[in-house]
Amino acid sequence: MAVKGKVVWINGPAVKAEGMAEAKMYETVEVGQDKMVGEIIRITGDVAFIQVYESTSGLSPGEPVYGTGHPLSVSLGPGMMGTIYDGLQRPLDKIAEKSGAYIQRGVNITPLPMENSWKFRPSKKKGDEIEAGSILGVVKETPLVDHKILVPPTVSTAKVLDIVKEGNYSLEDTIATVQSSGKKLDLKMYHQWPVRKPRPYKERFDPEVPLLTGQRVIDTFFPIAKGGTGAIPGGFGTGKTVTLHQVAAWADSKVVLHVGCGERGNEMTEVLVKFPELKDPASGRPLMERTILVANVSNMPVAAREASVYTGVTMAEYYRDMGYDVVLVADSTSRWAEALREMSGRLEEMPAEEGYPSYLASRLAEFYERAGRVTALGSPERIGSVTLIGAVSPSGADFTEPVTTHTIRFIRTFWALDTRLAYSRHYPAINWMTSYSGYLDYIEKWWSKNVDKEWSHLRGEAYQILQREDALKEIVRLLGPEALPDEEKLVLDLARMLKIGFLQQSAYDEVDSYSSPEKQIRLLKIFVDFHHQALSALRGGTSLGDIRSIPIIPNILRAKFDIKSEELDKLDKLKEETSQAFKALSTKPEVKAVA
Amino acid sequence: MPSKGSGGIEYTQIQEIKGPLLIVKGATKATYDELVEIECRGEGKKLGRVLEVGGGLAVIQVFEGTTGLSVAGTKARFLGRTMEIPVSDELLGRVFDGLGRPLDGLPEPVGHDFRDVNGAPMNPERRDYPTDFIQTGVSVIDGMLTLVRGQKLPIFSGAGMPHNMLAAQVARQATVRGKGEDFAVVFGAIGVQHGEAAFFKKTLEESGAIKRSALFLNLADDPAIERIITPRVALTAAEYLAFDLGMHVLVILTDITNYAEALREISAAREEVPGRKGYPGYLYTDLAANYERAGRIKNKKGSITQMPILSMPSDDITHPISDLTGYITEGQIVQGRDLFRKDIYPPVSVLMSLSRLMKDGVGKDQTREDHMEVSNQLYDAYSRAQELRALAEIVGKAGLSGVDLKYLQYGDIFEQKFLKQSYLENRTLEDTLRLAWEALSILPTSELTKIKDSYVKEYYTPEEKKE
Numbered sequence A: 001m002a003v004k005g006k007v008v009w010i011n012g013p014a015v016k017a018e019g020m021a022e023a024k025m026y027e028t029v030e031v032g033q034d035k036m037v038g039e040i041i042r043i044t045g046d047v048a049f050i051q052v053y054e055s056t057s058g059l060s061p062g063e064p065v066y067g068t069g070h071p072l073s074v075s076l077g078p079g080m081m082g083t084i085y086d087g088l089q090r091p092l093d094k095i096a097e098k099s100g101a102y103i104q105r106g107v108n109i110t111p112l113p114m115e116n117s118w119k120f121r122p123s124k125k126k127g128d129e130i131e132a133g134s135i136l137g138v139v140k141e142t143p144l145v146d147h148k149i150l151v152p153p154t155v156s157t158a159k160v161l162d163i164v165k166e167g168n169y170s171l172e173d174t175i176a177t178v179q180s181s182g183k184k185l186d187l188k189m190y191h192q193w194p195v196r197k198p199r200p201y202k203e204r205f206d207p208e209v210p211l212l213t214g215q216r217v218i219d220t221f222f223p224i225a226k227g228g229t230g231a232i233p234g235g236f237g238t239g240k241t242v243t244l245h246q247v248a249a250w251a252d253s254k255v256v257l258h259v260g261c262g263e264r265g266n267e268m269t270e271v272l273v274k275f276p277e278l279k280d281p282a283s284g285r286p287l288m289e290r291t292i293l294v295a296n297v298s299n300m301p302v303a304a305r306e307a308s309v310y311t312g313v314t315m316a317e318y319y320r321d322m323g324y325d326v327v328l329v330a331d332s333t334s335r336w337a338e339a340l341r342e343m344s345g346r347l348e349e350m351p352a353e354e355g356y357p358s359y360l361a362s363r364l365a366e367f368y369e370r371a372g373r374v375t376a377l378g379s380p381e382r383i384g385s386v387t388l389i390g391a392v393s394p395s396g397a398d399f400t401e402p403v404t405t406h407t408i409r410f411i412r413t414f415w416a417l418d419t420r421l422a423y424s425r426h427y428p429a430i431n432w433m434t435s436y437s438g439y440l441d442y443i444e445k446w447w448s449k450n451v452d453k454e455w456s457h458l459r460g461e462a463y464q465i466l467q468r469e470d471a472l473k474e475i476v477r478l479l480g481p482e483a484l485p486d487e488e489k490l491v492l493d494l495a496r497m498l499k500i501g502f503l504q505q506s507a508y509d510e511v512d513s514y515s516s517p518e519k520q521i522r523l524l525k526i527f528v529d530f531h532h533q534a535l536s537a538l539r540g541g542t543s544l545g546d547i548r549s550i551p552i553i554p555n556i557l558r559a560k561f562d563i564k565s566e567e568l569d570k571l572d573k574l575k576e577e578t579s580q581a582f583k584a585l586s587t588k589p590e591v592k593a594v595a
Numbered sequence B: 001m002p003s004k005g006s007g008g009i010e011y012t013q014i015q016e017i018k019g020p021l022l023i024v025k026g027a028t029k030a031t032y033d034e035l036v037e038i039e040c041r042g043e044g045k046k047l048g049r050v051l052e053v054g055g056g057l058a059v060i061q062v063f064e065g066t067t068g069l070s071v072a073g074t075k076a077r078f079l080g081r082t083m084e085i086p087v088s089d090e091l092l093g094r095v096f097d098g099l100g101r102p103l104d105g106l107p108e109p110v111g112h113d114f115r116d117v118n119g120a121p122m123n124p125e126r127r128d129y130p131t132d133f134i135q136t137g138v139s140v141i142d143g144m145l146t147l148v149r150g151q152k153l154p155i156f157s158g159a160g161m162p163h164n165m166l167a168a169q170v171a172r173q174a175t176v177r178g179k180g181e182d183f184a185v186v187f188g189a190i191g192v193q194h195g196e197a198a199f200f201k202k203t204l205e206e207s208g209a210i211k212r213s214a215l216f217l218n219l220a221d222d223p224a225i226e227r228i229i230t231p232r233v234a235l236t237a238a239e240y241l242a243f244d245l246g247m248h249v250l251v252i253l254t255d256i257t258n259y260a261e262a263l264r265e266i267s268a269a270r271e272e273v274p275g276r277k278g279y280p281g282y283l284y285t286d287l288a289a290n291y292e293r294a295g296r297i298k299n300k301k302g303s304i305t306q307m308p309i310l311s312m313p314s315d316d317i318t319h320p321i322s323d324l325t326g327y328i329t330e331g332q333i334v335q336g337r338d339l340f341r342k343d344i345y346p347p348v349s350v351l352m353s354l355s356r357l358m359k360d361g362v363g364k365d366q367t368r369e370d371h372m373e374v375s376n377q378l379y380d381a382y383s384r385a386q387e388l389r390a391l392a393e394i395v396g397k398a399g400l401s402g403v404d405l406k407y408l409q410y411g412d413i414f415e416q417k418f419l420k421q422s423y424l425e426n427r428t429l430e431d432t433l434r435l436a437w438e439a440l441s442i443l444p445t446s447e448l449t450k451i452k453d454s455y456v457k458e459y460y461t462p463e464e465k466k467e
């Protein structure tokens, strides 16, 4: 019997109910006459503290509270791809069909399209042994994603008694009957999983393969690995959302989860408008066919914001279990932390720093721990990964605030957005001195094996130019650039060229928006070569002024816009022309003399 | 003892009065967020809202303040509904107080409907992405910080700077090219001085827009707690005009800083754990509930464009109010003290300013094909000019190269010709772009790395080439 209690106190999304001694921690409940969804987050005596996921406006003490017996769960099965959900996995288009352009509360909708029929192709047969996580068959969910129908992780070793033939079935149809520890179980094409509980796997690996994002400063300088973790902190307007949109659009992963957590409504709309038009670079198919959105924007109920990241990561793990690489971007984890803070405050818990609850760090740790590259349960054997990338919105762009400092402890790639760079319109405003990647060692091997043996060396040389410029900047600020010897002035020039022609990347330019790894490395080579040749020209007596007026420089700086990722020959040609230009330079004095 | 009157349930036992809060005992039937009418001998009626309820107590925030209320003799009538205002086209041409009651001596407008002032969250799936370019006639906005219909673009300002003038100029000049559609202005004054509100009213009268405007005024000497409601009332009116009547509504809210201070006062009275600078931890969520009421809806004609104004205490952009606003709005127009001192109007610090929706509101179809790239180059070059100015202060102009000197010249022309304009000057987009190219043409073409060659060929006109 599920519990039935009574509301005794209401303070915004925080509600207390009595008569709840039988209730379980994290059980979902239905609150009040309107049956709003809530979750029990603390129990003292027979009083349960409930965070309510919908507006409690108009709720009164004395109204009933019904237990459901279940923790907050998501439904996992075909039909999720391309959908935009709220934080509780309710499809927003279906909500709109019921309540119009504005969201009303108490809307009860199934997460998956129960009326749809899917063409199921079995991959097991009668008599087969199966276990938790085994693949029963496949459904083509979208042209980009084959949805593997998995045995729920809660089923132990079993034997297939019956399985349907290839054909069209709806989600409620039984597709297989299995015998498991003496019991008969009917399996469907979907199952439920509690969002706060990580889905189990067999084994975890080191992340070795880069997640290629097509963003030069990321892939070349601060790469993230498939199955890795990353954070992108920055003040308002520094480019967190644009960068995450770029990652979601161009990452070479099979599935993308985009969690909009306490941010702007229009940003989710933008994804809904653009992603169906953008094409996946590998397959040429619309990006929406591999994307799921979870949107709990800033003016939607704050408690559901807290749930939304868990809803998202559980769906991500589910696709991982099919053997896919999945990337989840969460914008912004600070809003999620603020939701924690708000609930904690209303429950009058003892705050730690800046009003955040003392469990902030452990919640962040638990979240990022759900990233990883793993072998999934069941047969056949397969490897999948979940990459987690979180935006952080520090108040006053101050990176010493609690959410940023705690996040740093649990992530390995750090893309520090710099307000000053953003003000000067250097986008992405990722600061190359303070950002880092903890995956370089692994990823280096991948690049030299798959793209270019020289990668590590070129990257190092380019990075050194940037580092030297950073050191020289102080002198320039005090004495002006003329105080430097020519070779150091050249370093400043090169750094400026690298910034304009390589680091800066416009998300809104059709060509520049995405750079293939091959384009990245060729561009990088042009700059590094330029430095070598300029240096030997200087040493050979050419003036810096002559080097600076080489007419090919603007072409180099515009190459990122002018040359597409697939036009590698044009990049090779540009490199050749640059060498020619230097050759012409060294013969110039004689030319002059003749003239 | 509770008694049922004509509307709602009345309680007379007051447990405590502190700051703006009234705590009522025995209020067993109270609901969260309910509207309460409070009566006390000789004080007339006041309105309030339930903030917390349980254990027989109801905590009420009294909009008009608790001055004059006493524990004995105060009656609280719980009205059984949340706060609502009547909405209809009769809102236009009218002046209301901060709670939406007529101030102009005319009767309450006949409501076609009643709307909860808190509104409801717009479903992101039903939003229409804003892309219609609004020409404001202000070069720096049109050229570099383009405003589009349905955007929320605040002005961050500081004491004494001309933020009201800029907002009024936008309200007066804003047009969408080639479209003569229904527009309306909703003005919400939040704790501003009489003079400021009078200035807006006069501007609207002079341009004839007053007939298409609704004014909601909570002035500096009006009750502080009422300020929490004023933007909500104004936005509720705007939503009706936009999405029921199909108008394009520009909402100006000034000054958000006063709004946030009223919130802080309530929070302090409730002894909540404060966030930064004493503002409540939910300030972000609360501001978002207002700002997110801008936008467009699929298959509906109207739109709500918001231009909130806030004054940054000590011109500090990292102050929680400007900081959190910037985290919610779609960009910001920042006014700078240095430009203001140089007597440049509008004193917009372009580098700190941003319009996030610009990219989809400009280009061949909406404005001109070179617009976005020109804008990028203007920013880039101005940023370089600023760096070099700082350097020139130290090493002198002699320490700079020829190209560097061109940048300095560009910086001056940019400020004096492009940025600076008169409060009465309404520039066309073509004028704006012409002035932009005039400034950019000071630089050698090799510096124009953000602009396609073909545009440079077409529009670049250095001094020596002009006849």
Ligand SMILES: Nc1ncnc2c1ncn2[C@@H]1O[C@H](COP(=O)(O)OP(=O)(O)OP(=O)(O)O)[C@@H](O)[C@H]1O
Residues within 6 Å of the ligand: A234, A235, A236, A237, A238, A239, A240, A241, A242, A243, A263, A393, A427, A428, A429, A505, A506, A507, A508, B326, B327, B328, B354, B355, B356, B357
């Ligand atoms: N790679 C990029 N290319 C071009 N423009 C960019 C890029 N990155 C950022 N921008 C510019 O910066 C603006 C702000 O970026 P974005 O919305 O991502 O900021 P944010 O860090 O998410 O801010 P907030 O915290 O307020 O959400 C964009 O609207 C765009 O104009």
Ligand SMILES: [Mg+2]
Residues within 6 Å of the ligand: A240, A241, A242, A263, A331
């Ligand atoms: Mg953002």
